[in-house]
Amino acid sequence: MTPLHVDNVSKTYRQGDRVVEALRGVTLDVARGQFVAIMGASGSGKSTLLHLTAGLTKAETGGVYINGQDLGKMNDAQLTRFRRDQIGLVFQSFNLIPTLSAEDNILLPVRLARKMTDADHRRVEELIDLLGIGPRRHHKPDALSGGEQQRVAIGRALINDPAVILADEPTGNLDSVNSRSVCELLRDLCRLHGKTIVMVTHEPSVAAYANDVAVIKDGKVVDSFSTESTPDQQSLAARYQSAIGPK
Ligand SMILES: Nc1ncnc2c1ncn2[C@@H]1O[C@H](COP(=O)(O)OP(=O)(O)OP(=O)(O)O)[C@@H](O)[C@H]1O
Ligand SMILES: [Mg+2]
Numbered sequence: 001m002t003p004l005h006v007d008n009v010s011k012t013y014r015q016g017d018r019v020v021e022a023l024r025g026v027t028l029d030v031a032r033g034q035f036v037a038i039m040g041a042s043g044s045g046k047s048t049l050l051h052l053t054a055g056l057t058k059a060e061t062g063g064v065y066i067n068g069q070d071l072g073k074m075n076d077a078q079l080t081r082f083r084r085d086q087i088g089l090v091f092q093s094f095n096l097i098p099t100l101s102a103e104d105n106i107l108l109p110v111r112l113a114r115k116m117t118d119a120d121h122r123r124v125e126e127l128i129d130l131l132g133i134g135p136r137r138h139h140k141p142d143a144l145s146g147g148e149q150q151r152v153a154i155g156r157a158l159i160n161d162p163a164v165i166l167a168d169e170p171t172g173n174l175d176s177v178n179s180r181s182v183c184e185l186l187r188d189l190c191r192l193h194g195k196t197i198v199m200v201t202h203e204p205s206v207a208a209y210a211n212d213v214a215v216i217k218d219g220k221v222v223d224s225f226s227t228e229s230t231p232d233q234q235s236l237a238a239r240y241q242s243a244i245g246p247k
Pocket of ligand 2: 047
């Protein structure tokens, strides 16, 4: 089963008499264990695509299928449950609960879903180890660095072992050292743990960690390529620039 199939989605926003065609027929297929970077300039439709994929907004035309399930056929309650179980969301701004420890933030989706099982206890131990936040597990978010906070947010996205992880500019609030470590973590989650990740970024240095890149311009995919064809950051940046063209 394909973890993610986005089929020809379109989305228009209307505000008063302003009409914005944010997405104009985008198709995206993501295989299991694939790490895809969505690149594009500000306003090109990247977040809109990610929000549609997460079922946070609905497409006017086309459909989103996660593990073969059509998000468009679900009602709000089904969608909320499906999102909790099958989609791991990571945002630029971490969105952690300030009053909960790192460990309790990771466990939040479990606590909302069910009584903690032994398997959940084992899983949180594995994740804390994988994320390298053992000594920090009892700290609240304000006592963690940005990189540690984003690791906790990634742990929270992983705790229910979702079909796909969707990350919107996950390194956008991080310095270069923390950004690199979060990118390495995402890459290892794919390479070593078979996770499927879609990440929005406009930074070639971040996109270089993915296996594949899809470039969006004015709500359309204008280029897609494997990062094997752009072995260094400069060649990836050059290909991206030529895809989005002059401003
Ligand atoms: N809720 C909304 N209401 C009206 N217009 C919106 C809304 N959300 C996004 N847009 C518009 O849709 C277009 C695409 O926005 P989107 O947020 O998807 O871009 P983006 O590629 O994520 O940009 P950025 O890199 O700045 O985050 C923009 O023109 C934006 O102004
Ligand atoms: Mg955005």
